[in-house]
Structure formats: C-alpha cells, structure tokens
Amino acid sequence: MRNPGWAKSYLFKVPLSAGESYVHRISKAVIRDDAADKSSGKAKYLSDLRLPGMLYLVVKPADIQHARVLNIYIPKLPENYTVITGKDFKGQNRATIIAEDWPFFAEDEVLYYGQPLLAVAGPELDICEELCSKITAEYEGLPAVSTIEEAQEFFNDFHIVKGEPEQAFKNAALTFDNAYRTGMQEQAYMEPQAMIADFQNGMLTVQGSMQCPYYVKNSLMNALALNADKVRVIQTVTGGAFGGKEDFPSILAGQAAAAAIKTGRPVKVVLDRRLDMQLTPKRHPSLIQIRTAVDQEGQITAMDIDCRIDAGAYQTLSAVVLERAIFICTGAYNIKNVHVRGRTMKTNHIPSGAFRGFGGPQAHFAADMNMHFLAHTLGIPPLELKKKYLYRQGDHSVTNGTFRDQIKFNEMIEKIEEASEYSSKWEEYNRKAGSRPYKGVGISFAAHGGAFTGSGEQDIIKSLVRLSAESAASDEYIVRVLVSNVEMGQGASTTLRKIVAEAMHLPLERIIFNQSDTSEVPDSGPTVASRTIMIVGKLLHDAAKDLLQKIDSGPLPTKEKPIETGKRYVHPQEFEWDESTFTGDAYPGYSWSVNVVEVEVDPLTYVTKVIGSWAVYDVGTPIDIQIVKGQMQGGTAQSLGYAYLEKMEMSNGRPAQLSFTDYTIPTTLDFPDLQCRFIDNPYRLGPYGAKAAGELPNIGPAAAFAAAVSQATGTIITAIPVTPEKLEAELR
Amino acid sequence: MSPPFTVDFEIDGRSVSLETRPDRRLLDLIREDVGITGVREGCGGGECGACSVLLDGRLINSCCMPAVQMKGCNITTIDGFAKTEEFTLIADAFAEAGAVQCGFCTPGFIMATAALLSHNPRPTDEDIRTGLSGILCRCTGYTMVIEAVKIAVEKLAAADLQFNQQTPTSKTMKATSLSPQTIADAIRLLNQGYRPVAGGTDLIVRRHALLKSEPKNAGTGNLFSCRQIVETNRMYQENGRLNIGSSVSLTDIIGFPGCPPLLRKALSSIGSPGIRNAATLAGNICNAGPAADSLPVLYLLNAKIHTSGGSGTRDISIEDFITGPGRTLLQPDELVLSICFKIPDEAAGEHGWIFKKVGTRAANALSKLSVAALWKNANNTLTDFRLAIGACAPTVIRSFEAEQLIIGSTTRELEQHLPQYLAVYGKLIRPIDDQRSTAAYRKNTALKLIEHIIKTAGNIHRNENKKW
Structure with a gap:
C-alpha cells in the first residue's frame, strides 16, 4: 500500500454537537470544500460571469392561458438586436425532458399563461426588456382547462393491482371514501435560473446553473441538430435546485443556444425572480381519492386509489412523477389488497415538473392522512393504528416487489418518542381538547425508493x-x-x-x-x-x-x-422488474423516516405555529453526518412550508403569487430548531452502507403537520397548504 | 431621462464616484459598476437578503436602496468584510456548523451576523432569529445557521475581537443638486418635477419591477433624497408630543426611548432588520398602502402630518391625509417634514393596548389584516377606547361612532352591547380577496379580534390568553 498514514487524512475539525452520534467512521463530519469561497462571495454563479461581446436574452411570455396565435407584432429592431423564435431550432422546437413535447417557443398555439412566444437578444439588457414590452400578439382565445376535476384529457393512465382488492371490497364490513388534495409548490432555489451559450467555429458551449449536464446536452443536440462532439455543457456553481434545475435548464439552454447560433455572439440569460416563478415548472398539484375497505374485525383489508396529478400543458417528465406516486400510494403502510389508477391530467397550466420527492410527497400526504382518518373513525390512537400496518422486511410493495432489507420502524418509533414525547403529548392534548390555544401533535411515516425505477x-x-x-x-x-x-x-x-x-x-x-x-x-x-x-x-x-x-x-x-x-452500473440480478405491467422491485432500496410535528393554533386567527419538529431517519450510513443532517433539516423546512405557508394559486391559469413577498417560504422565525436523528441500518448495496437521503425529508413532515393541526382543531385535514383562511372557513 | 447624476460614496474603504440614474439600485451599482459580485440578487424585492450590505454599519438590502440616497455613505460589502479577522471567525463558524449549502445566501447571512454582533455581542436565540430574519435560505432550514451564529459569538469572544462600530460618516457634504440641505431647495426640486424618496424600500422595488415589465410607464429617474435636510432628520419629545422627522428610519424610531410601545410593536412587525434600517414612517404613510402596518397605530394616536410646500406649511391629520389606496393630500410641490402625535399616558394598571398583525408568515410578512387598540379602564369603566383596523378597507378603519358608544361603558354594559358595537364595525369592514388572503377571512377574523379586544379592555375576560 503506497499511501499509509491515512489517519491524518480527514480534516477532523467539526466537533460533535450534543446528541449527535455516528457509528461509522465515514459519517464523521468534515469541513465542506466549498464553504470558504461561498462565504466570502468569491464563488462565481452564472449571473456573476461575463464574456466579451456578450448579448443578453429576454424571453417574452404569452399573457393568455389558451389561444391560437394569429399574429405577433414586432417593432422595428435597432441594429444588433435579434428576435429568436421556434424557427431557429434546426433539429426540433422541442426540449428533450423524457418526453419530447415542450417547445422552446410557442408555435401556432399558446397552451398556458406565460408560455414563451419568442425572445429578444441584444447588447443592452434594458433595451431588450423594452423591446419585449413593445411586442404584442393577436390571439384567438380558446377554452381553457384549469383544474384536475375539469380536465378530461390525460397523458398517462396507469393501473396496478396488488392482491385481490375486488374480493376484499366485496367482503368489507365498512368502506370509506375520502379525497385528498395537495397544492402547487415552487422550488424557490435562491439562485434564479441562468445560462450562457456561446457558438464558435461550429462548437456550442453552454454554461449554467443545472442538475443534469447530460440532460441539457442531449436536449441541445436534438433541438439544434448538433453532434455530440459539437456540444459542451458546463455546470456553474449552482445556488440550490431541489428538482427545479432538472427539467427547465434544458429549455433555457435551448433558448440561449439558438440565440448564440443565430447571432454568433455569446448570449446570457438570467431570469429575475418574477420571471423565474412565472416560467418554470413546479410541484404537481394532486387530487387523490382513496376508498378503504375495513372488515368485521376492524382490519383494513383493501384500498382503491385514484391518483390524478396536474401535469400542465405538456407531458415532459410527468409520467415518472406519477409512477413514483402510485408505486408508494399506500405510504409506509402494508395494505394487502390494492388497486391504484394513476393519471397525468392535461390542463392549461405551466408544465409541472421535478421537485424533491417527485410524487412521493403527494402520495404520502394522502396515504398518511387517510390512516389518520381511519384511526379517528375507528376510535384508535393514530400511532397505534399506523404501527400495525407499517411495512416489515419480507412484505410486498404495491408493485409486488419485496422489501428485502431490514426495516427498523420499532427502533425509530422508540427514538422519536424519546425525542418528542409524542404519545404523552398526544394524550394530553386529547384530554384538553378545545382548551386555548389549540395544541396538537402529529406523527407520520414515510418511505422513499432510491434511484431510478426498476432496472x-x-x-x-x-x-x-x-x-x-x-x-x-x-x-x-x-x-x-x-x-x-x-x-x-x-x-x-x-x-x-x-x-x-x-x-x-x-x-x-x-x-x-x-x-x-x-x-x-x-x-x-x-x-x-x-x-x-x-x-x-x-x-x-x-x-x-x-x-x-x-x-x-x-x-x-x-x-x-x-x-x-x-x-x-450493473443492476443486481436479485431484483425483478417488468416495466410494462409495473410488477416487481420498483427500487433497489428504500429509506425510511418518522416525523413528529407539534403545533399551536391561534383560536382567533387560526394562524398555526410550529412549536416542535422531530424526525428519525434510516438513510443507511450517513456519509457525512452533518451534511446529511443539513439535508434533513432543509427538506423538513420545505415540507413544512408546503404544508401551510407556501400557497401558489392559479387564477385563470395565471399564478397569483409571483414574488417572495406573496409566495412565502419559511424564515428564521417560522420554526424552532428542526431536530433529527438517525438509526444505524447499513444498506448492503450502497457505499459504506449509504442509501437514498436527499428527498426523504420532503415526504413525511407535511402529513405530520396536518395530523397535528387535525388534533388541535378537531377536524381532519384533507388538503394542503393548511392556510388560516381554509381553517377559518372549515371551523367558522 | 433625467440629466446625468453623479454619486460619491465609499465602498469597502475606497471612494467611488459614479455617473448613474438617481433611482438606480445600489445592488446594480455594486455588481455592475463597481464589479463586486458577492452581493447577489435573489428576489429584487427586499425579501431574500442575498444583496445585503452594511450602510454606515447597518444592514440594508441593496436591491431597494436608490443611488440618490448614497451620497457620502459608507458601504461595506462581503468583499470588503472578507478581508477582516471578524469575517474569518464568522466564516469558520458557518463552515463548522454546516451552515453553508448552496452558498447563494451565505454572504447575506454573514453580513447580517456581523450587523447583529456588532451591536449585540451576546445575542439570545430570539435575537439571532430576528437579526437573521431578513435572509432567506431554502437549503438548511436555518437550524445550522442559528448554530453557526452561536459558534461565532464564542469565537469572537475568545479572540476578544470588537467590531468597529461604524458610525455614519459625519463629513459635511456639499449639497448637490439631488440631495438638498434646505426645504427651499427641496421645494425647488419638487417644482421641477422631482419626487422625494425617504428610504425607498417600497418605491424602488416597484419602480424596478415596472422598469422591467413596462418600461414606458416606469417614469424617469427623477428622484431626490431628503436625507440631508436637517428638519427631516430629527426626532424629539416636546410638551408630551413626539416629533418624528420624515428621514428617520424605523429602526431609530423603535430604539427611541420615548416611542410608545404600541407603535414600537407595529413598526417592529414591518419587514426585516435590513428593511427597517432603511424604511421610514413618512414613506410608509405616503405610500398609503391599505396594509401599511404603521397606519392603524398612527390613526389611534391622532397623528398629524407636518408638510411644507409652495403655499406654506400644513399640519394634516392622518385620517385626512390619506384619501385612498396610494393616494394622499400631499401636493406635487409639498414635502412631508415630520409626523407628530401626543404620547399616550402610561399610568400603570389602567391603560392597555394591543397590536395584532395577521401576516403571511412569522417574519418579513405583509399584513392580511391588522388591528390596533388603546384604552383606559378606570374601575371597570372604559374612559378611553380607540381601535383601528388595517387591510380591511381601502384605508384604515377607525369608527368614532363605535368608540363614542364604548367610552363610558362599564364592564356589564360592554358585555350587553357587544353585538351592537360589532355591527358598527361590521358595516365598515369591506375587505377584498387578493393573493394574500380572502375577504371572508379578513372580515370574520377582524371581528373576532375586535370582540376579543373589547372584552379584554372591558375586563370581560381577564383569564384569556393575552400573550400576543
């Protein structure tokens, strides 16, 4: 061995804080290599870069929800200013985002409010903006579809059957029908989307803020009919993404690249916050209807689940989001007989896209709150009921895959009880129901399958x-x-x-x-x-x-x-998966979490305050306890925001909250410290036992929050975000 | 376009002199003209704090600070601060705590930490959370950021480092065309079509947004700064009255010993520390937003707006001054010099007040509605009662009819006539549905709060939780 003395290798600078422990050496925290440059402001994000002779690009969004485009009036352009349209793509005016249907610029028809019509490139940003404001379009308005309920068309219609749900419903003593809704959520990365494209001597170079350089590269090759060796994509320091920079960078890169090719100059596009919120995909809103069968003994025997998500005007990656949702549609609970139907509904909304959790948060909210409802209705404390159905090693998933690895929910429950005192609080608040201020505590369980589906x-x-x-x-x-x-x-x-x-x-x-x-x-x-x-x-x-x-x-x-x-990568042979029937092991490994949230609800204003948040995670071996903890806390904050603060409403297809003033993500004053712990359960196929971690914290907290508010207010929450307006209307 | 305008200020220890538009954002001056890119634009609306810098030692959002107010100021950016020993300790604390993820917000947090610790070296958890409440982070959930500040406190104490208390540069400056020193000069500018700016946290955000979307309607850069006018910079108590100059920042009003607690609470609920360091009461009044948080309290205090203009000075009551959303009695050639009101009595036991803001979140939030009240209860009789409601009608609601009914009532009478009082308020509350809330919620909640306030003021329920 040529490199002995490795013991001095790690920068063991980080002291452990109270209550923090790790089992494996690799979990010990180190100082991040990028912290210094980011703190001093020296790190260069895309907006900090300038190339000589660079032009700016400003996108012109349509101001109508659904219409035929009759005419676009473009004022006389000053010298060195150019308009870029869908015709400037030699390959195809479609980005490759799994499906190839989302155009860079609208052609004859506008399908959603804010759809890019064209863009203006030129040397001065403010002149480009002024020119854009002078461009007008003549439309013939068409009827628009604005809700999941209204939508008739869908891109995908999937069915999965586990066990014999029909038989179970026939034998049911009781059935319950419930509907659960989740809202649109904005990723709200702090760095808005940005790209620079440059085309010199037949070579296209695109730099930008992104998650997936090869997605962008492939999309550019297809759109601009360029060979692989003629396209180079460079990721710049990326100021947060959360899924939001998985899909849309392919659009923005295409627009900038078409402009660079047309003008022969480097082209920079940086969205301001308003435009970023208007143009980019968000988390799919969902409507999930669950029919539950309960037998004579009070056992849950079957569920029939109808899961519809709002895909927006183009399909893009919605099928995969839907798959993730329906594969885990009973949450972390083993229901023996399940039928699930999933559809990606086509509406005149901006295409919904990737957001951390990717279908999981929607499905889990419905599944967990349905268990909460059943506990309430059957007169069983929620934890007692939920515990009975939690997945165990050897159980079968909704897709009839096998949970091959140990699932340590008992240990996780023990740990979260110790940290949060959930059960004693639940009993206390139950006893004091109605006393002021209203208080409640909720618990939820979540599962997340790591990596891509199947093989x-x-x-x-x-x-x-x-x-x-x-x-x-x-x-x-x-x-x-x-x-x-x-x-x-x-x-x-x-x-x-x-x-x-x-x-x-x-x-x-x-x-x-x-x-x-x-x-x-x-x-x-x-x-x-x-x-x-x-x-x-x-x-x-x-x-x-x-x-x-x-x-x-x-x-x-x-x-x-x-x-x-x-x-x-070679997929381990032990896993079986049939993509055509969605049967088998949907994911090679699962991560697990339990969340507890405690709230206080103001009886006069129905404003909810989170007074405690605890979580226990099984992510296998954390590769760096501090980095993983940072992921868990950040994800929890996003999920709590999703649960009650972050409201994105569509008014005639138009997002009503297009600024951080109106779309309110959490601040330092919204939650107390977000507590989290880990259990040790190394994953046999991961590096040093590590498995999926990043998305897990976005999945469970919303339902724990909703369960807490349910207890505090004595009503079952079935929709998020739980705004004071909704609570007031419900409890008035 | 306005004639060329030159602004001189100090940034990270060097003097710069830049030719620009008076309404150009300090953020753009720093990034584009000076070339410091560690100061970043995350939202352009004074919400995210990625553009935070210190102005004369105080945290501000450079995205809502106009160039015209920069004359003679001393700016510290992350670029300059990064050269100090204090920075090294704070940055080490952030790295050790795991508080850095995507890093886009990190310079903002570090500047906010520096601003906080420079005047409060031993902050409580609450102080830290409030001090950083104007910086948004989407990655961390803040827990590790709060931890980082605590580690920084220890490191700074161990190193025995004291922040340089940066005080405003008191260099006397030559009056330039757009920062007049006298009221007469200011009125001259008004007559030439210039508009005054006092803070700019609202005006500049709106103007910039308009410049981007509808440049033709964004007007010109014709702004001038009132900061150099002596009369607008004073705050003093005289004969039981408080006078607040139109250039005094909300932070200074909050910190003034004579500031009534009711007003202090209302002003503390506006924006974040960076916003309060720049924003002014005069600005909040002249914007005349239906949701402006200072207004209900000013209505209760019977505040007077002192103006000066071509046809002399005027003292206008706040109720007359504000005529509608965004509309006031202020004439084009008139300038607000100060706001004045009688400081309410604070005799122990008998006086009470409540300010309740229902915002969109816990900090840096706009009001969905707000209610403010002030009363005096002597031997279970209300001898004074004033109540005002914000964001529930085009302007603040204050009902003298209801107040006359209520004043003089005993506890028993109040209890008996409560429905009648609520009916009077109910007729006046005419809220709207908008992107922040619904009309129904606003109305029902306002009435519940009013009921609660009357019951509290009248000692109808003493045991109710009053900790607002």
Missing part, C-alpha cells in the same frame, strides 16, 4: 463514472472524480470525495472534484432521485478499489501518464 439505472441511465490518478508531487498523486453529478448545495463534492478517499486510504485533500463539464466527465446520470451517493457513490467506491489495485501493482501515475479506471 432504469442499467437500461436507461447506463451510469458510467471515471477516476483518474495523476502525480502531484514526487511520491504523491491526486485522484480526479469524473462524474456528471453536480454539487448544487447538497454536498456531493464533499461526500463523493470522502467515499473515494476512504476507499483509497488517501487524504481527502488529494481527491479532486470539479464543476461538471461534459467535455471531461462521462455520463454518470442526472443529479436526481436521491441516486448520487447510493448509485454513483457506490460506482466510485468500486472504481476506487480498482484504481488502488492498479496503482499498487504498477508504476505510479504521472502527469503525462495518468492511471484511469471506469465503472459502469
């Missing part, structure tokens, strides 16, 4: 990672991590390096992770689906072991002769 990681993503070792000093070498998964705030540049460092017994400083550049890194897949550590991290771990062996058995790498190794 998608092998068949569709074909994830490939590379490591490259080259000499740094005489007897030292550095290792470059070459992956297309990006650092977007979640800490991947630190955690992936830690995995390689640990596998190769190298000091962390010698592992290099750069911003992703498609001219340097292979396609290891998108930075989505909580797959970065679980899938890519594992590939890197295995590649690192190979690389170490190569280095140990040959000459040291040099600058001229680096030693490289690659690893491609």
